[in-house]
Amino acid sequence: MKQKVYSVVLKGTLLFFGLLTILPFVWMLSSSFKTNIEIRSNVQSFIPQQFTIQNYANVLEHFNFLRYFINSLLYALLITLITIYTSTAAGFVLGKYRFKGRQLLFTCILLTMMVPGIVTIIPRYSIMQFLGWIDTYQALIVPSSFTAFGIFMMRQATFSIPDEMLDAARIDGANEFYLFHRIVLPQLRNSIVSLAIFQFLWAWDDYLWPYLMIRTEKKSLLSVALNLFNGRYSTDYASLFAATSIAIIPVIIFYLVFQKHFIEGVSSSSITG
Amino acid sequence: MALINRTRHPLRSRSEIIFRNIVIVLLIAFFVLFFVLPIIMALIGSFYQWNPLRLQFNFLGLDNWKKVFTSKLFWSSMWHTVVFALAAVAFRVVLGLAAAHALYSRSIKHKSFYRTLYYLPTITPMVAVAFVWKFIFDPQFGLLNHLLGIDINWLFDGKYALPAIIILTIWKDFGFAMVIFLGSLYSLPKDCYEAAEIDGAGAWQRLVKLTIPLLRPTILFIVIVSLISYFQTYIPVMVLTQGGPGTQTYLVTYMIYEEAFVKYNFGYASALSFVVFLFIAVLTGFSFKISGERSLS
Amino acid sequence: MEKKLSILFVFVLLLNLVAWNGVSGQEAPLETTQSSTNPISDLGNPVQYDPQKPVNDGNDITLEFWYWTGAANLFQSLADQYTEIHPNVTINLVENPWNDYWTKLPLALQGNDGPVIFNFHNNQHDNIIGYMAPYDISPADLEADFVGVSGHVIEGNIYYTDYGLMTATIYYNTDMWAAAGLTDADIPTTWDEFREVAKKLTIRDDKGKLVQAGFSFNGGIQGDVLGMNYQYGQNLFTSDNKITLNNDAMKNVIQRLKDLYEVDGVGDYNFGNNSGDNFGQGMVAMYLGWGFMTNSLSQNFPDLQFNCFEIPAPTEAVPYAYHRYNGESTFGINKNAAIEQQNVAQDIVRFFLTNYKKSSAWPMQFSRQKRHCKLMRISLPYRVSLFSPIISTGIFGPVPCPVQLKPM
Numbered sequence: 001m002k003q004k005v006y007s008v009v010l011k012g013t014l015l016f017f018g019l020l021t022i023l024p025f026v027w028m029l030s031s032s033f034k035t036n037i038e039i040r041s042n043v044q045s046f047i048p049q050q051f052t053i054q055n056y057a058n059v060l061e062h063f064n065f066l067r068y069f070i071n072s073l074l075y076a077l078l079i080t081l082i083t084i085y086t087s088t089a090a091g092f093v094l095g096k097y098r099f100k101g102r103q104l105l106f107t108c109i110l111l112t113m114m115v116p117g118i119v120t121i122i123p124r125y126s127i128m129q130f131l132g133w134i135d136t137y138q139a140l141i142v143p144s145s146f147t148a149f150g151i152f153m154m155r156q157a158t159f160s161i162p163d164e165m166l167d168a169a170r171i172d173g174a175n176e177f178y179l180f181h182r183i184v185l186p187q188l189r190n191s192i193v194s195l196a197i198f199q200f201l202w203a204w205d206d207y208l209w210p211y212l213m214i215r216t217e218k219k220s221l222l223s224v225a226l227n228l229f230n231g232r233y234s235t236d237y238a239s240l241f242a243a244t245s246i247a248i249i250p251v252i253i254f255y256l257v258f259q260k261h262f263i264e265g266v267s268s269s270s271i272t273g
Numbered sequence: 274m275a276l277i278n279r280t281r282h283p284l285r286s287r288s289e290i291i292f293r294n295i296v297i298v299l300l301i302a303f304f305v306l307f308f309v310l311p312i313i314m315a316l317i318g319s320f321y322q323w324n325p326l327r328l329q330f331n332f333l334g335l336d337n338w339k340k341v342f343t344s345k346l347f348w349s350s351m352w353h354t355v356v357f358a359l360a361a362v363a364f365r366v367v368l369g370l371a372a373a374h375a376l377y378s379r380s381i382k383h384k385s386f387y388r389t390l391y392y393l394p395t396i397t398p399m400v401a402v403a404f405v406w407k408f409i410f411d412p413q414f415g416l417l418n419h420l421l422g423i424d425i426n427w428l429f430d431g432k433y434a435l436p437a438i439i440i441l442t443i444w445k446d447f448g449f450a451m452v453i454f455l456g457s458l459y460s461l462p463k464d465c466y467e468a469a470e471i472d473g474a475g476a477w478q479r480l481v482k483l484t485i486p487l488l489r490p491t492i493l494f495i496v497i498v499s500l501i502s503y504f505q506t507y508i509p510v511m512v513l514t515q516g517g518p519g520t521q522t523y524l525v526t527y528m529i530y531e532e533a534f535v536k537y538n539f540g541y542a543s544a545l546s547f548v549v550f551l552f553i554a555v556l557t558g559f560s561f562k563i564s565g566e567r568s569l570s
Numbered sequence: 571m572e573k574k575l576s577i578l579f580v581f582v583l584l585l586n587l588v589a590w591n592g593v594s595g596q597e598a599p600l601e602t603t604q605s606s607t608n609p610i611s612d613l614g615n616p617v618q619y620d621p622q623k624p625v626n627d628g629n630d631i632t633l634e635f636w637y638w639t640g641a642a643n644l645f646q647s648l649a650d651q652y653t654e655i656h657p658n659v660t661i662n663l664v665e666n667p668w669n670d671y672w673t674k675l676p677l678a679l680q681g682n683d684g685p686v687i688f689n690f691h692n693n694q695h696d697n698i699i700g701y702m703a704p705y706d707i708s709p710a711d712l713e714a715d716f717v718g719v720s721g722h723v724i725e726g727n728i729y730y731t732d733y734g735l736m737t738a739t740i741y742y743n744t745d746m747w748a749a750a751g752l753t754d755a756d757i758p759t760t761w762d763e764f765r766e767v768a769k770k771l772t773i774r775d776d777k778g779k780l781v782q783a784g785f786s787f788n789g790g791i792q793g794d795v796l797g798m799n800y801q802y803g804q805n806l807f808t809s810d811n812k813i814t815l816n817n818d819a820m821k822n823v824i825q826r827l828k829d830l831y832e833v834d835g836v837g838d839y840n841f842g843n844n845s846g847d848n849f850g851q852g853m854v855a856m857y858l859g860w861g862f863m864t865n866s867l868s869q870n871f872p873d874l875q876f877n878c879f880e881i882p883a884p885t886e887a888v889p890y891a892y893h894r895y896n897g898e899s900t901f902g903i904n905k906n907a908a909i910e911q912q913n914v915a916q917d918i919v920r921f922f923l924t925n926y927k928k929s930s931a932w933p934m935q936f937s938r939q940k941r942h943c944k945l946m947r948i949s950l951p952y953r954v955s956l957f958s959p960i961i962s963t964g965i966f967g968p969v970p971c972p973v974q975l976k977p978m
Contacts, residue, residue, distance in 0.1 A: 007380040014375055018390040021444065025393070027416045028405045040851055044419045086299075093296045097289070105297070112308045114553055116505050118529045119546035122539050123314035124307060125677070126325065134681055146303045175288035205398050207508055212534070215678055217664065223400040227512075230404055231667025232639045235847050235870040240404065247401045255396045259389045263452050326676045326697045412840050413853070426840035429788075534673050537697060 025248070032056070032241035039237050055242035063229050064218070065246050072222040075137070075210075076203035079144050080196050086146050087195060091154025092184050096166065106155070113148040117208075125212060139213040144203070150195050157191035158184070193261060204251070222247055315543040323540035337544035347545065350523040351552070357439055357524060358503035364443040365499055366492060369450025374480060376451070377458045388455070392448040399445065403512035406441045410513070428514050431521040438509050438522060450495050457491040458484070497560050504553050525549050616714045617707055619924035621655045625917045626910055632660040633911045635918075636678075637689035638671040640866055645689070652921055659914055672697075682906050687915040690730050690902040702729040703905035706916045707923070715923070732897025733923070738797060738860050739878040740764075741867070746771055746782065746855040747877075757879045761826060764882045768836040771855035784836035786845040786854040787827055794858045797894035798823040801883055806894070822884075850874055 026046065031039055032055055034048040059065070094106050124143060133139035161184065169179055185192070210221045220228070226247045233239050319338065322331040341347055372391055376384050394402065409416045410427035418424060427437040461484070469479050485492070507527040510516060516523040516531070525545065533542035625631075637645045642665060649661040664685065666674055672694055678684035679701040690698065704727030705712070712728055713719040722731045747756075750770045758764040768784035775781050787794045799806060804819030831837050842848030845857040850871035858881065867874055883889045900923065903915040 003380070007378075010375055010378065010381065014372075014381065014387050017372070018387055021390055021448070022393060023416070024402070024405050024409055024444070027409070031408070040414050040853075042413075044414060044416075089296050090300050093293050093300075097293050099293065105301075109300075109304065112304065114501060114550065114557060115308070115312060116526065116529075116546055116549050116553065118505065118526055118533070119315050119543065119550060120308060120311035122533050122543060122546075123311035123318070126314070127306070127311065129681060132681075134677075135683070143307050146300060151300075170286065175286065176292035177288060180292065201396055205400075207398075207400055208530075212673075212677065215674065223398050226398075226404075227400050228667065228670065231670060232665065234667075235850060237408065241408070244401050244404050248397050248405075251397055252393065255393065256389065259392070260385070263385075263388050263392055325680065327700055411843075413842060424840070426843070429843050430840065534677075537676065 025252070028241055028248070029245055032238065032245045034238060034241075036236065036238045039241070052238075055238040056246070058236070058239045059229075059242045059246060062233070063225070063243055063246070065222075065243075067218060068220055068222040068225040069247075069250060071219065072204060075140060075221060076200050078141060079203040080199045082141065082145050083147050083150050083199050084192050084196055087150030087154045088185060088188060088192065089180065090146065090151045091156075092158050092180060094151065095155040095158035096161070096163070106151075109148045109151055113152070121208065121212070128213065134213060135215045135219070136213075137219070140206075140210055143209075147199070150199065153195055154188065154191060157188050161187050197261070315546060318540050319544035319547060321540045323543070324537050325539060326537050333540065337541045338548075340541060341544050341548050346520055346523060346528065347525070347548075349520060350525045350528045353435055353522060354504060354506075354524045354526075357435060357442075357506070358500055360439045361442045361446070361503050362496055362499045364439075365446050365450045366495055368443065368447040369495070370454050370485075370488070370492075372447065372451040373454035373458055374484065376455060388452065391451050394445045395448045397445075399508045400512065402445060403441065403509050406437075406444075406509075407513050410437050429518050431518050434514050434518060434522045438513060441509055441513070442503070442506070446499070450499075453491060453495060454488065457488055461487050493560060497557055500556050500560065501553055504549060504556075615711050617711055617920060617923050619920050625656050625659060625914050628658055630658050630660070631910060631914055632662065633686035633907075633914055634662045634664055634684075635687050636664045636666065636671070636675060636685040639665055639667045640862060640869075643869075648918075648922065651925070652918055655921075656917075661918075676701075679904055679906065684904050684906065686904050686907040686911040687918055688902050688904070690899045692730075692732075692897060692899050698902060699724075699729060701902075701905055703903040703907075703912055703915075704729055705903070705919060707920065712923075730899045730902055733900050737895040738793065738858055738881060738893045740856055740881055741849060741859050741863065741876055741878045742771075742856045743849065743852070743854075744875045744877050750855075758882050759880075760886060761882045761884055765830065765834055765836070768830060768856060769834055772836045774835075780838050780841045782852075783838065783841050783848075783854045784834075785830055785856045786837045786842060786848055787830075787858060788837070788839065788842055788848070789844040790846065790858065791827070793860065794827065795820065795823050798881070800891035800893065801881075801889040803890040849876075 030046050030048060033051050033053065035050055035052055035054075038049055094102060128134055128139045128143075131139075133142075165187075166179060166183065169183055174182070205223065206221065207223045207227070211224045211227075214220055214224065217225070217228075226243060229243050230240055233243075318330075320333060320335070322329055322333050322336075372387075375381065376387055381387070407428070408414075412418060412424065412426040412429075415427070417427065425433055427433045465483060465487070466479065469483055474482065505526045506524055507530050510522055510524055510527040511530070514522045516527055526549070529542050529545045529549070532538045532545060635645065635649065642663075645663055645665075649663055653659055653661060675685070675688060675694075676697050679698065684701070690702075704724075707728065709719050709723045709726070709728045712731060716731055716733070719728060719731050722728055752767065752770060756767055758767050764785075770784070771782070772780070772784035773782035796806065799817070799819040802819035802822060804814075804817055806813060806815075808814050831839060837854070842851075842853050845854055846859050846863055846866070847870075848854045849857045849859070850867050852874070864878070867876060881892045883892065901915075901919055903912055903919065905912070907915070
């Protein structure tokens with residue numbers, strides 16, 4: 001009996017917090033179908049009293065959502081692919097090869113994880129200017145092509161590959177490139193999925209660097225474009241809700257479709273082990 | 274499981290050396306260009322009056338550093354950051370662990386449903402959700418005041434502005450901690466629990482005496498990752514309060530952002546960044562120390 | 571001494587303007603502008619524009635023109651008018667919100683592909699001046715048309731000048747005004763009268779909860795306070811160019827604003843967070859705002875019925891000054907842009923400066939004068955310039971204290 005009460009209370013609490021967690025999204029969505037007058041009124045309800053899709057029409061007229069969404073998607077996917085590859089390669093070399101200075105190199109890489117991004121942003125900006133990369137996508141992609149976190153994570157992961165397996169392949173005449181692409185990469189599948197998810201979410205969330213680098217509005221990423229839109233139409237609350245919904249909903253759908261991979265990727269990653 | 278790889282085969286093939294060299298050269302080139310060089314540039318710059326717009330680069334000696342330590346705004350920002358980081362980390366760990374522990378319980382069905390709900394805020398972009406929360410905190414038509422039946426001007430009242438930013442951060446981040454904890458819980462040895470159950474340990478006792486000690490590395494991981502990222506938080510401040518009312522929600526990274534890209538005092542901003550870096554390094558070391566762990570792995 | 575004289579000069583002019591305006595009425599100033607001839611002609615030739623002269627030898631050219639959010643319509647029409655005369659020129663307009671604008675513009679100007687021409691504000695003088703090219707118009711010629719150009723001359727060159735004057739005013743919602751039974755005769759001239767009007771415009775519900783604030787300064791207190799010190803004859807700068815804030819005049823000003831909330835209860839610190847927006851949203855009956863808000867309010871809240879009146883003074887006597895003023899600057903030209911592009915930008919500036927005299931849209935935009943506002947003490951034919959060097963304070967922006975006014 002006591003068990004049962006405990007279980008009901010537990011379920012109730014979980015459900016309550018679950019609702020609380022998604023409430024902001026529900027409210028955002030419902031407000032995006034309200035008129036400005038209703039949004040500002042003293043009487044609030046979750047169901048729009050006067051349902052309108054005018055806000056979305058306004059937003060689509062002034063906010064090239066599809067373009068920014070595709071920019072962001074391509075950017076995040078590209079960064080994810082590159083860092084998976086570079087992190088695994090570097091993790092493999094640092095984890096499985098023995099050479100002088102290996103430990104030192106690894107320690108240095110780890111130290112860079114602790115340097116606040118803002119320290120390096122100022123000189124990086126000058127470097128990009130020197131290279132003439134401002135307002136280009138390589139300015140976004142090249143500086144993110146290696147990540148200390150990824151290298152750290154993949155180095156730990158390579159420990160799970162037995163040396164004997166690699167040596168056996170080597171004796172069979174496999175060269176290191178073959179070994180890396182055909183044995184190491186497939187073996188680290190699970191860790192790669194987790195890294196990919198982290199990396200994708202971070203790239204999707206990126207704000208300051210893309211904001212500083214990209215000038216041409218058509219090349220903007222979604223976060224930056226959204227912030228710009230919100231600055232321009234700061235008094236049109238209903239349109240702001242619509243724009244924000246448009247920016248968030250696809251991510252939520254994407255997440256709901258792949259949620260199993262998202263969550264399991266994170267929880268099965270080596271960092272939790 | 275620190276160093277499993279023991280002896281390597283003695284022969285080094287040519288392809289191994291080529292592969293290694295390609296990776297190492299690229300790696301070093303990358304880190305030199307995008308980390309070492311910028312860090313050295315920033316360090317040198319911190320001794321200069323450095324304003325790229327006015328093409329100023331005049332040697333100042335220790336002036337920027339002195340200004341950091343005598344600046345009232347820096348210390349109050351630092352204090353806000355510490356309060357913010359500690360509160361957000363504490364709630365992130367406690368709520369994340371509580372949610373994970375509840376979901377781990379055998380009596381709960383639809384685990385993936387709850388996981389999906391709790392993890393939802395984590396995957397949404399900060400800039401976008403910060404805007405939603407800006408409206409949630411509105412004193413006139415905001416959701417929060419209407420739900421709670423209170424009348425608080427969250428973002429413009431010095432008492433509530435920082436807590437508002439903390440609330441947003443906890444809401445967004447606790448799901449991440451939950452998922453990580455959940456992963457760790459599943460990987461814990463089952464026999465310990467069975468033994469504990471046979472010994473008649475209650476649910477609470479099992480949590481405190483068994484689960485938390487076993488999860489110590491995961492807790493440490495979350496604490497460190499959170500501290501590092503919370504010391505660099507500025508987007509919610511930028512969207513919600515711009516540091517206000519007055520300077521009550523200035524967090525150090527927001528202050529650095531403002532010095533660097535609004536006032537263009539690159540030299541002073543660099544000095545500020547290094548002080549923050551030292552703080553993070555010390556805090557991280559301290560976290561390792563109190564947890565008694567030697568390494569994360 | 572020069573400063574004192576100029577202050578006196580301003581004072582006298584203000585008085586003149588009051589008198590002059592009192593006679594001229596609502597739509598008159600514009601007419602006056604055109605009929606008044608320039609008495610000072612030995613300064614140089616007025617700026618001329620020849621629309622027949624081809625730009626860039628008639629070859630196609632594209633340039634980027636940056637401006638900040640608030641007056642998209644004006645920039646669009648300027649671009650349209652110009653490209654109608656010169657179809658070989660393509661102008662790409664790029665809009666950014668005010669804050670982002672001043673982060674992105676300096677960064678963009680550092681490279682060699684920044685905007686060729688950009689809207690400029692004098693509070694960013696220090697950050698931007700190093701990237702600006704001087705106008706190919708001589709200061710003497712410019713001075714024939716515009717007043718106070720000399721204040722902007724740097725080593726014989728002019729990089730931007732003021733085309734309009736902006737100051738603060740009290741905006742009021744005319745529907746609420748009428749609903750409270752108020753008429754034009756109730757427009758207050760002293761702060762005591764203002765308090766009474768504000769009380770009449772305040773509405774609370776049965777529980778005493780504020781429904782409509784008579785007056786609000788939420789989110790705008792800095793802009794409100796800095797300038798009202800002049801009403802007590804207190805300058806913002808001391809004679810050695812130091813800012814002075816901790817003085818009796820400032821305390822009086824702040825105390826008065828506090829009393830409006832705390833004693834009279836005409837508003838509340840937590841009733842709305844941005845008095846300008848809240849005014850537009852119909853939460854607030856009166857608020858103190860800068861001239862550009864006339865345009866913002868009309869754009870953002872097309873249904874809003876409003877008007878404005880002069881900021882009240884402590885007594886019936888005309889004060890030393892009502893509030894501070896700031897010039898609205900002409901465009902900047904990027905000195906790192908390709909020379910062909912710079913030449914077109916020079917031509918656009920010249921076009922703007924001459925066209926400007928025919929069209930009142932620009933100064934109207936940024937000055938507080940518009941069809942809504944009939945009470946004015948500073949009006950169009952007068953231009954302002956800074957006497958003292960621009961002093962950027964970071965927080966307040968430049969604070970031009972002594973202004974010089976003269977007829978166009």
